[in-house]
């Protein structure tokens with residue numbers, strides 16, 4: 192018999208004890224907080240989240256949370272303890288921290304696509320990249336981008352009126368806003384005009400959708416999280432196929448920009464060169480010219496992961512935000528008219544007031560439009576959940592959350608928390624300009640975090656707000672949106688971003 196069998200028995204025993212200790216730890220953790228109920232071995236107690244379709248997940252979380260103190264809820268996802276928070280004070284505890292900056296395991300399925308670009312990086316790499324890329328969002332660069340916003344907004348107006356035959360047919364607005372924001376990020380950040388709105392068959396945006404659904408499926412299937420098991424599953428082949436398209440697209444953007452830059456440096460004098468590249472130094476050029484601390488250029492992989500990250504973060508989030516705003520405006524004609532009146536006041540009665548370009552100074556005057564955008568982001572934050580891994584134990588509301596636990600900020604629920612918001616599920620843009628429209632005065636700033644907050648907040652938030660205003664200004668001046676889908680019938684799905692699961696149908700009638 193030799194030593195083989197006793198060693199095997201001992202190893203199995205050790206494994207069982209290890210699993211048992213882990214299980215007891217989870218039980219102890221869960222008991223300290225309001226929680227999601229009975230824990231099952233391997234799948235934890237989030238089984239209610241596994242058996243539902245993506246458009247039901249937020250409803251399940253809200254239903255569970257409503258039975259708690261409306262501050263926090265403990266759960267176990269597979270083998271991991273998870274703390275979900277949806278109150279400003281519990282949210283501040285994590286977002287305000289300079290220590291807990293590592294993203295949680297939920298982000299891991301994105302890594303094959305986005306590498307460890309700014310969204311997923313941690314530690315010194317994240318700090319270095321954040322410092323490198325922050326100048327790309329300098330206000331002068333943002334001002335330059337307004338001209339790009341204008342051009343593609345006009346094209347969006349044209350596409351919506353033409354494809355919907357001036358409001359005769361209903362359109363799903365989401366693919367239209369997606370193509371427009373993709374055109375904008377490509378030109379303003381990557382210096383490339385692809386005319387995505389004129390080429391509706393482009394694979395990239397469709398594959399982004401498919402990839403996000405796959406990532407989301409993997410997040411909800413703990414058995415698919417380890418690479419060994421995922422690689423054995425049928426999903427692996429699909430994922431590789433999507434990655435070929437996504438990386439192929441961004442690689443061609445980088446290569447072309449490199450070629451353009453070297454052609455420019457050969458053809459132009461120094462002065463001409465700085466003029467020609469002024470607009471595009473925004474982002475990709477910054478990466479192409481960047482040097483590491485030891486004076487090396489960034490590798491193609493380094494550049495690619497940032498381009499993939501910014502291409503995705505820079506268009507999908509904004510497309511979602513615009514689409515939900517349009518749904519809300521179509522269902523609230525009074526608020527839509529109020530925006531229109533504000534636009535008329537800003538642009539006056541000139542001949543071209545309905546098509547004239549937005550200038551930077553106009554954006555500052557669009558106060559009511561800004562309230563509507565903010566309120567839409569409250570109800571439908573583009574990133575509905577975001578997470579961190581705790582770097583050390585944390586005391587929360589008198590209970591200890593262990594180091595290594597996952598911390599999830601459920602912004603969707605925080606923004607609808609009835610303890611914090613008056614009429615939490617209603618569209619009330621005035622609450623952002625007039626405190627008396629909302630009973631809660633002096634609200635904690637962590638009550639409203641559509642762009643996250645603290646050190647890992649959204650680097651593109653000013654760009655996004657300006658872009659949204661410019662696009663909606665062009666749309667509302669030319670188009671009246673008529674609701675086809677009611678707000679309550681359009682279900683938001685968590686697919687990393689808050690997507691309309693079955694689209695958003697409106698009619699676009701010319702003004």
Ligand code: HEM
Pocket residue numbers: 309310311321500501504505506508509512572573574577578640641642643646647648649650651652654655656
């Ligand atoms: C309405 C539009 C947008 C919303 C609501 C939004 C929201 C957010 C949120 C909530 C985060 C934190 C995510 C997390 O912690 O996991 C984030 C991070 C980020 N966003 Fe945005 N975003 C928007 C537009 C943009 C745009 C236009 C860009 C780029 C041009 C961008 C680039 C990024 C990047 C790179 C990060 C990671 C930052 C870091 O970790 O240092 N976002 N965004």
